[in-house]
Amino acid sequence: LHIVEWLHKNRKDGCLPDALAEAARNGDLPMVQWLHAHRPEPPSSTAQAVDHAVLSGSLPLVQWLHQNLPDSATTDAIEYAAIQGRLDLVRFLHENRTEGCTTSAIDFAASQGHRDVVEYLCENREEGCTELAVDEARRRGFGDIADLLEKRFPVRAQPTHQVERIVREYQPGAPPR
Secondary structure (H helix, E strand, O other), rough: HHHHHHHHHHHHOOOOOOOOHHHHHHHOOOHHHHHHHOOOOOOOHHOOHHHHHHHHHHHHHHHHHHHHOOOOOHHHHHHHHHOOOOOHHHHHHHHOOOOOOOOOHHHHHHHHHHHHHHHHHHHHOOOOOHHHHHHHHHHHHHHHHHHHHHHHHHOOOOOOOHHHHHHHHHHOOOOOO
């Protein structure tokens, strides 16, 4: 930060447009705060600052960005938190942001065995999951998560392995089993 302050005072070159987003990716709250105060960024360069902060795992940074750069997140934020198993970040983003997420959030959390995140998303979000969530959870040894998803989303989470078994066992002209 001291070097950046010196450069700001003694040089007029400016900094890269994505400096704030990169500082967020590094989890550097003091740098983000300084850049925000001294180097106003165009909105396009801060559009994913919260997403980058989530990747760093810093809840205080995510909270600061939420307060000071309200248009700085996408649906990727919850998904990045989910794949890391960061229930604290998932909960904060769900309760305080409006971007939401996609089915990838549960898919990612399930594939990594983050049951607490999967349960929270199932209870609090409407997006659901894809069959990939069930398949990956089961393939990676998280059968309890796969079972939970099959019960919660019976139509949307038809596991591919069951479909493959049915196709394999299918006999033309024979009644289905």
